Amino acid sequence: MCFSLVNKYNVAGPRYTSYPTVPYWNVDKFSLKQWKENLKKAFEESNTTEGISLYIHLPFCESLCTFCGCNKRITKRHEVESPYISAVLKEWDLYCNLLGEKPNIKELHLGGGTPTFFDSKNLKILIDGITRKAKLADNYEFSFEGHPNNTTETHLQTLFDLGFKRVSFGVQDYNPIVQKAIHRIQPFENVKKVTEQARAIGYTSVSHDIIFGLPFQTEAHVAETINKTKELLPDRIAFYSYAHVPWIKGNGQRGYKDSDLPTPSIKQNQYQLGKKLLADAGYYDIGMDHFALKTDSLYTASVSETMHRNFMGYTASKTKVMIGLGVSSISDSWYAFAQNVKGIEEYYHLIESQIIPVFRGHILTNEDLIIRQHILNLMCHFKTSWIDSDLYFEEIPEVLSKLKEMEDDGLLNIELNQIFITEKGKPFVRNICMAFDLLLQRNKPETQLFSMTI
The missing domain is CATH 1.10.10.920 (Arc Repressor Mutant, subunit A)
Known part of the structure; x- marks a missing residue:
C-alpha cells in the first residue's frame, strides 16, 4: 500500500452501519409516535415474507477492555442479571402488543457488553421468553458474542439447544504486551478450548474478532495472532481497524497515549500483512474488515449478492425490520431508526411505565x-x-x-x-x-x- 495514499485518505469518517449516520439524525423531527407508525408499516410489509431481526444488548462486563467503545456497565455483581432480563422481556412484550401479529424471527443476535457474563440458565429464560411470543422463520439464524475467558461448555450447549448455531469470540491480539494495554488478558489456550467445544457441540459457524492498530501492536504481533488463528481455522474472521475515540465517555481509551498507537502507515501495513496471511489460509475478502472461508454462509451471501449490513454488522440475509432490545440498542424499520436510552436505571423506569424506551431517532426522507x-x-x-x-x-x-x-x-x-x-x-x-x-x-x-x- 502506497504511504502517500494512506496519508491522503486517512481522515475521520463513518463506518456506515447506517445511513444517515447517528450524528446526522434529525432528532427534532422524530417522535415515538412516528417510530411506532413506521415500524408497523414495515412490519406489515415484510413479516410474512422475510421476517424480522432481533438484536439484544446485554451490557454487563466484569472488567473494562480499553479498546471498546460499546455501551457497558462494569460490575462483578451477578444479581443484576435477572432484573435486566425481566426488563428486556417486558420491552419485547411492548413491541409484540404494538405489532399485533406474531413476529417471524429470521435473525437474533446477543451482543454487549459480554453476553456470557450471564448465567446460562438466565440466557435460557431470556430466549424462551422471546420465542414464546414469536414464530421462527425457515433457516433462521441465532448468534451470540462470547468472551473466551468466561464462555463455558454449559453456555455453548444451552444456547445450541435453544437454536444458536453461530458464535463469535473476541480475540483481538495474542501478544501479552498488547493484551495488558487493552486490559484483555486472554491466552490462546482459552480461545482454542471454546472454539473446539463449539465445533464438537455442532455450531456451524465460529467467528474470531481480531483488531489491528492497537496500542504497542507491531506487524509481528499481527502475524503471530493470525498464525495462531490459522491453527483453529474459524469459519469467518472480522479483522477490525481499532477505532480510537477517546472522547466517548467511559471507554477507557485515555489509559494510553496517542503516541502508543501505530502510525497510520504502520497500521495500514498491519492490515495488508493480515489480509495476505488470511488469503494464504483460504479466507476471502467479503466486505469491509470481514473474511470468510468458502464454506461459510457469509461467503455464499457475498457471492450471491444477498449480503446485508446493519447495526449488527454484516449479515447473510436482509430483513427490513430490525428491533433492538435493551439499553442503547438501535432499531431499524428501513423507513426510520430509533435508539433506546443508554442508562440502565432510566431504561428500567420507562419499561415499568409501559413506555418503549426510545430517546432519539430519525425518519428517513x-x-x-x-x-x-x-x-x-x-x-x-x-x-x-x-x-x-x-x-x-x-x-x-x-x-x-x-x-x-x-x-x-x-x-x-x-x-x-x-x-x-x-x-x-x-x-x-x-x-x-x-x-x-x-x-x-x-x-x-x-x-x-x-x-x-x-
Whole structure:
C-alpha cells in the first residue's frame, strides 16, 4: 500500500452501519409516535415474507477492555442479571402488543457488553421468553458474542439447544504486551478450548474478532495472532481497524497515549500483512474488515449478492425490520431508526411505565433512502449503479466529481451509470462512501465525530 495514499485518505469518517449516520439524525423531527407508525408499516410489509431481526444488548462486563467503545456497565455483581432480563422481556412484550401479529424471527443476535457474563440458565429464560411470543422463520439464524475467558461448555450447549448455531469470540491480539494495554488478558489456550467445544457441540459457524492498530501492536504481533488463528481455522474472521475515540465517555481509551498507537502507515501495513496471511489460509475478502472461508454462509451471501449490513454488522440475509432490545440498542424499520436510552436505571423506569424506551431517532426522507441504498451497495458488494432511475439523484454529478481523484488513484472505476471499487480501493471503501454522504458533505463537522478511516 502506497504511504502517500494512506496519508491522503486517512481522515475521520463513518463506518456506515447506517445511513444517515447517528450524528446526522434529525432528532427534532422524530417522535415515538412516528417510530411506532413506521415500524408497523414495515412490519406489515415484510413479516410474512422475510421476517424480522432481533438484536439484544446485554451490557454487563466484569472488567473494562480499553479498546471498546460499546455501551457497558462494569460490575462483578451477578444479581443484576435477572432484573435486566425481566426488563428486556417486558420491552419485547411492548413491541409484540404494538405489532399485533406474531413476529417471524429470521435473525437474533446477543451482543454487549459480554453476553456470557450471564448465567446460562438466565440466557435460557431470556430466549424462551422471546420465542414464546414469536414464530421462527425457515433457516433462521441465532448468534451470540462470547468472551473466551468466561464462555463455558454449559453456555455453548444451552444456547445450541435453544437454536444458536453461530458464535463469535473476541480475540483481538495474542501478544501479552498488547493484551495488558487493552486490559484483555486472554491466552490462546482459552480461545482454542471454546472454539473446539463449539465445533464438537455442532455450531456451524465460529467467528474470531481480531483488531489491528492497537496500542504497542507491531506487524509481528499481527502475524503471530493470525498464525495462531490459522491453527483453529474459524469459519469467518472480522479483522477490525481499532477505532480510537477517546472522547466517548467511559471507554477507557485515555489509559494510553496517542503516541502508543501505530502510525497510520504502520497500521495500514498491519492490515495488508493480515489480509495476505488470511488469503494464504483460504479466507476471502467479503466486505469491509470481514473474511470468510468458502464454506461459510457469509461467503455464499457475498457471492450471491444477498449480503446485508446493519447495526449488527454484516449479515447473510436482509430483513427490513430490525428491533433492538435493551439499553442503547438501535432499531431499524428501513423507513426510520430509533435508539433506546443508554442508562440502565432510566431504561428500567420507562419499561415499568409501559413506555418503549426510545430517546432519539430519525425518519428517513426519500433522498436518505436512495443514498442509503448506494452506501449499502458499496459496503456489501463494492459497487453501485443508478441505471435504475429510482436510484438516481440530482447530486450524482457532484459525487462523481469528488470520486474522480480516487479513480485517478486507482481506487475505483467509473463507468456509464456505475461505480466499481477495485481491489486496491477496498481498504478505502469508507472514503468512497463519504462522497455519497450528502448530509456529511453539506454539514462537515467542526469537531471529530468518527474514528479515522485507515
